[in-house]
Amino acid sequence: MPHKTKARIADIEQRLLLDAIYHQYHYDFRAYAQASLKRRLQSALTQFSCKTLSQLQDRVLHEPAVFTGLLQYLTVQVSDMFRDPSYFLALRNEVVPILRTYPSIKVWVAGCSTGEEVYSLAILLHEEGLLDRTLIYATDINPHALRAAEQGVFDLDRVAAFTENHARAGGRSSLSDYYTARYSRVVFDKALREHMVFSDHSLATDSVFAEVHLISCRNVLIYFERDLQNRALGLFHDALVHRGFLGLGSKESLRFSAQAEHFDDFVLEDRIYRKKAGR
Amino acid sequence: MNASAAHASNTLAGGPGGPYQAIVIGGSSGAIDVLNVLLPRLPVGLRAAVIVVLHLPRDRRSLLVDIFRPRCALPVQEAEDQQPIQAGHLYFAPPDYHLLIDSGPRLALSVDAPLHFSRPSIDVLFESAADGYGDKLVGVLLSGANDDGAAGLAAIHAAGGYTIVQDPASASMPTMPEAALARFPRQTPGKTPSNTPGKTPAPHVLTPEAIAARFVQLHAQRLL
Numbered sequence: 001m002p003h004k005t006k007a008r009i010a011d012i013e014q015r016l017l018l019d020a021i022y023h024q025y026h027y028d029f030r031a032y033a034q035a036s037l038k039r040r041l042q043s044a045l046t047q048f049s050c051k052t053l054s055q056l057q058d059r060v061l062h063e064p065a066v067f068t069g070l071l072q073y074l075t076v077q078v079s080d081m082f083r084d085p086s087y088f089l090a091l092r093n094e095v096v097p098i099l100r101t102y103p104s105i106k107v108w109v110a111g112c113s114t115g116e117e118v119y120s121l122a123i124l125l126h127e128e129g130l131l132d133r134t135l136i137y138a139t140d141i142n143p144h145a146l147r148a149a150e151q152g153v154f155d156l157d158r159v160a161a162f163t164e165n166h167a168r169a170g171g172r173s174s175l176s177d178y179y180t181a182r183y184s185r186v187v188f189d190k191a192l193r194e195h196m197v198f199s200d201h202s203l204a205t206d207s208v209f210a211e212v213h214l215i216s217c218r219n220v221l222i223y224f225e226r227d228l229q230n231r232a233l234g235l236f237h238d239a240l241v242h243r244g245f246l247g248l249g250s251k252e253s254l255r256f257s258a259q260a261e262h263f264d265d266f267v268l269e270d271r272i273y274r275k276k277a278g279r
Numbered sequence: 280m281n282a283s284a285a286h287a288s289n290t291l292a293g294g295p296g297g298p299y300q301a302i303v304i305g306g307s308s309g310a311i312d313v314l315n316v317l318l319p320r321l322p323v324g325l326r327a328a329v330i331v332v333l334h335l336p337r338d339r340r341s342l343l344v345d346i347f348r349p350r351c352a353l354p355v356q357e358a359e360d361q362q363p364i365q366a367g368h369l370y371f372a373p374p375d376y377h378l379l380i381d382s383g384p385r386l387a388l389s390v391d392a393p394l395h396f397s398r399p400s401i402d403v404l405f406e407s408a409a410d411g412y413g414d415k416l417v418g419v420l421l422s423g424a425n426d427d428g429a430a431g432l433a434a435i436h437a438a439g440g441y442t443i444v445q446d447p448a449s450a451s452m453p454t455m456p457e458a459a460l461a462r463f464p465r466q467t468p469g470k471t472p473s474n475t476p477g478k479t480p481a482p483h484v485l486t487p488e489a490i491a492a493r494f495v496q497l498h499a500q501r502l503l
Contacts, residue, residue, distance in 0.1 A: 035382075
């Protein structure tokens with residue numbers, strides 16, 4: 001079969017599989033960036049011993065456990081604590097002084113995956129003396145990732161990198177103050193978790209659930225096509241208080257977005273934006 | 280004209296694939312010197328976009344744009360997510376992100392797990408570019424110390440693209456070009472690859488100078 005025909009069939013199969021997932025399980029990946037989704041689906045084929053996405057679709061529709069497994073392939077992003085330390089340093093130096101002026105603070109980590117960023121923010125806010133009056137909403141579409149995030153357990157061999165990032169992010173304490181090592185794992189302090197609410201939420205299909213002062217959504221939008229990026233940014237705009245803050249990933253920007261006009265650059269090099277006055 | 284001469288001219292003309300819409304280039308250690316030979320010679324008016332993945336330290340800002348912008352005739356920038364790909368522009372993958380070609384064609388980034396211990400990975404770029412551009416693609420694999428890029432170059436080849444591998448003898452780290460060539464029948468560096476009828480040619484094995492000259496030649500033939 002000519003290569004072009006094969007490639008076209010693979011594209012059709014991918015669209016049909018995503019339709020099937022949406023109709024059966026109400027997870028909407030249809031507006032995700034298709035190129036990286038394709039890579040993930042190809043590696044899932046091996047895992048589920050399928051030759052084609054059509055075969056995988058058959059199994060996904062008839063075996064819910066296969067869908068649960070596939071969801072891990074489609075959604076889990078592994079991040080590091082304090083990934084891009086300069087982002088956290090900018091939050092600390094530029095955003096925290098303004099957050100300090102509010103009697104109570106709400107933060108939304110959208111697409112929190114296994115929680116690295118949620119704990120990073122909680123530690124930063126604790127160091128700045130703000131955690132006691134802060135509530136962090138941590139949302140994701142993957143229930144397994146959310147459960148892992150809620151546990152606050154990470155592999156010990158990742159902690160050295162976390163510690164270095166934390167120091168570079170202007171950490172005022174030792175990261176080890178916040179966790180207990182148990183065999184090959186570390187468990188983060190329960191006191192941090194008292195300020196976190198973990199919840200299932202989809203940027204593709206759900207709506208705004210709270211009014212917040214800061215949204216951190218990093219390296220999530222890069223998995224979306226532009227229309228879905230615009231939908232998510234619209235939700236962020238609606239969820240933010242007057243002059244609230246939005247932090248994106250270091251290679252994400254509002255530049256190609258329809259929402260650009262509703263935000264001011266705040267710390268542009270660290271992709272921190274501020275909702276414009278007015279709307 | 281005998282059969283092999285017909286194949287040779289066909290190869291030189293890019294076969295049925297050209298004109299090409301994009302050149303993807305991958306390399307690791309030893310590749311920056313080669314890029315220094317290749318990229319400054321790319322002429323203004325190039326009809327293809329040039330997209331480069333070089334393995335870099337993950338925790339630092341990349342200096343590639345700063346290094347190459349003043350030396351290149353083409354506009355040079357670091358790839359941004361969702362950026363429409365423009366002909367005659369040169370894009371570098373940012374450190375610690377995979378770079379992919381999505382429909383449009385647009386550039387797309389991901390933070391999926393590293394491949395061959397690398398993010399950005401050459402395979403990720405090459406395979407998605409082969410999907411997006413099919414036979415309208417030139418793939419170039421340079422010096423490097425691991426086998427990232429070998430599968431990607433094979434994917435470009437399978438899609439009918441024009442493939443070039445740096446002559447391992449000219450590479451300061453030959454592992455990467457050798458890994459790519461190991462997927463094809465043996466051939467002599469510098470010679471036009473022999474053809475099996477019905478199959479697209481194996482990769483062209485060229486020195487950095489010869490790769491630069493090939494780009495100029497393909498441009499003169501209005502294929503790039």
